[in-house]
Amino acid sequence: MSILVTGGAGYIGSHTVVELLNIDENVIIVDNLINSQIETIDKIKEITGKDIKFYQVDILDRENLERVFEENTDIESVIHFAGLKAVGESVEKPLEYYKNNLIGTLTLLETMRKYNCKKIIFSSSATVYGEQATSQYVETMKRGETTNPYGTTKAMIEKMLEDIYYADNSWNISILRYFNPIGAHESGLIGEDPKGIPNNLMPFIMKVANKEIDHLNIFGKDYATKDGTAARDYIHVVDLAKGHLKALEKLNNEKSGLFIYNLGTGNPYTVQEIVDTFKKVNNIDVPYEYTERRAGDLTIMYADPTKAREELGWAAEKNIEDMCKDSWNFVKITKQK
Numbered sequence: 001m002s003i004l005v006t007g008g009a010g011y012i013g014s015h016t017v018v019e020l021l022n023i024d025e026n027v028i029i030v031d032n033l034i035n036s037q038i039e040t041i042d043k044i045k046e047i048t049g050k051d052i053k054f055y056q057v058d059i060l061d062r063e064n065l066e067r068v069f070e071e072n073t074d075i076e077s078v079i080h081f082a083g084l085k086a087v088g089e090s091v092e093k094p095l096e097y098y099k100n101n102l103i104g105t106l107t108l109l110e111t112m113r114k115y116n117c118k119k120i121i122f123s124s125s126a127t128v129y130g131e132q133a134t135s136q137y138v139e140t141m142k143r144g145e146t147t148n149p150y151g152t153t154k155a156m157i158e159k160m161l162e163d164i165y166y167a168d169n170s171w172n173i174s175i176l177r178y179f180n181p182i183g184a185h186e187s188g189l190i191g192e193d194p195k196g197i198p199n200n201l202m203p204f205i206m207k208v209a210n211k212e213i214d215h216l217n218i219f220g221k222d223y224a225t226k227d228g229t230a231a232r233d234y235i236h237v238v239d240l241a242k243g244h245l246k247a248l249e250k251l252n253n254e255k256s257g258l259f260i261y262n263l264g265t266g267n268p269y270t271v272q273e274i275v276d277t278f279k280k281v282n283n284i285d286v287p288y289e290y291t292e293r294r295a296g297d298l299t300i301m302y303a304d305p306t307k308a309r310e311e312l313g314w315a316a317e318k319n320i321e322d323m324c325k326d327s328w329n330f331v332k333i334t335k336q337k
């Protein structure tokens with residue numbers, strides 16, 4: 001049996017493929033490489049010593065997506081990472097985001113139904129909660145107001161998956177809401193390397209530490225937190241990847257169902273704490289300045305990870321020092337040869 005991984009050449013996808021190969025699963029990757037590099041496929045093979053099938057296919061391309069299912073009749077489940085994910089870009093290019101993320105997912109789901117494959121894990125995001133009355137987010141909360149087209153695509157896909165399940169409850173669906181993934185594989189061979197100026201905190205810190213950007217702007221010093229900077233639930237990407245294996249195990253043990261899980265540590269850290277830890281564990285300077293708050297940012301957002309622990313037997317194991325060390329190790333290995 002094989003697992004189809006869409007977006008498997010990307011940041012979270014590649015780490016998940018490594019973990020799947022480590023437990024001897026057969027993996028087929030579909031990725032159009034719009035935000036990733038072909039070299040990642042070789043790096044995955046190098047890390048695991050295992051082979052994978054790779055198709056450079058856009059999930060909107062129905063004909064070629066069907067070909068993948070035709071050529072691999074043993075595809076039993078799909079882990080669906082493929083999508084565009086930059087919040088700021090989604091505000092500037094809403095049509096591109098709605099088209100890629102929504103039509104891409106629709107085409108994938110129709111293709112899965114055609115080939116009678118109804119088991120899927122979907123990469124959702126804590127962003128679907130919007131702003132709630134408390135800072136710790138739990139799955140029993142309703143989806144909230146999204147603040148950008150990217151977040152709206154995630155909320156719409158969640159709704160789409162719910163409607164599909166209610167219409168045909170032979171589907172077996174797991175929706176995973178990630179908090180803030182950072183870090184990299186311990187080999188330093190794969191990690192997050194966004195093109196252009198990064199939006200997210202850790203990729204920005206990595207570029208400042210590597211002297212590609214001269215300083216970090218810390219957005220806001222007047223939040224109601226211990227040091228005035230905003231707090232998030234940062235999770236090591238390898239822990240996150242392992243969460244997918246547990247979610248898949250759960251689906252394999254169920255005949256059908258629709259499940260939603262937060263994947264986070266449950267421990268918020270402020271921007272200041274992340275910067276200070278990164279500097280300390282890597283013994284490197286990260287110049288920074290405090291600037292205005294970034295529009296739309298919440299003060300504190302972190303997961304209640306109880307449901308994933310109780311139902312999946314999953315909990316994050318790596319700490320903030322590991323996350324900061326592994327992020328920098330990836331830069332050292334890949335950019336400072």
Ligand code: NAD
Pocket residue numbers: 006007008009010011012013030031032033034035036057058059060080081082083084085100104123124125126178179180181
């Ligand atoms: P990424 O950009 O590194 O990976 C996404 C991959 O999908 C890329 O390799 C890209 O080339 C591919 N892709 C995009 N559109 C495609 C299409 N139409 N057809 C085929 N391939 C396509 O992003 P990531 O950080 O690994 O995120 C993976 C998933 O997790 C995304 O759906 C993202 O929205 C979601 N997510 C990410 C975060 C985060 O902070 N990184 C948080 C929550 C949710």
Ligand code: WQD
Pocket residue numbers: 085087124125126127151179180181199200201202204216217218219220230231232271294297
């Ligand atoms: C973290 C903290 C910033 C950059 C986003 C998406 C969310 C999810 C994860 C996909 C905030 C501060 C950042 C910088 C800074 N992605 N910061 N200077 O905003 O929590 O979540 O990524 O689903 O949907 O919204 O993550 O890494 O952008 O920011 O001070 O240059 O770092 O203000 O407090 P965020 P982030």
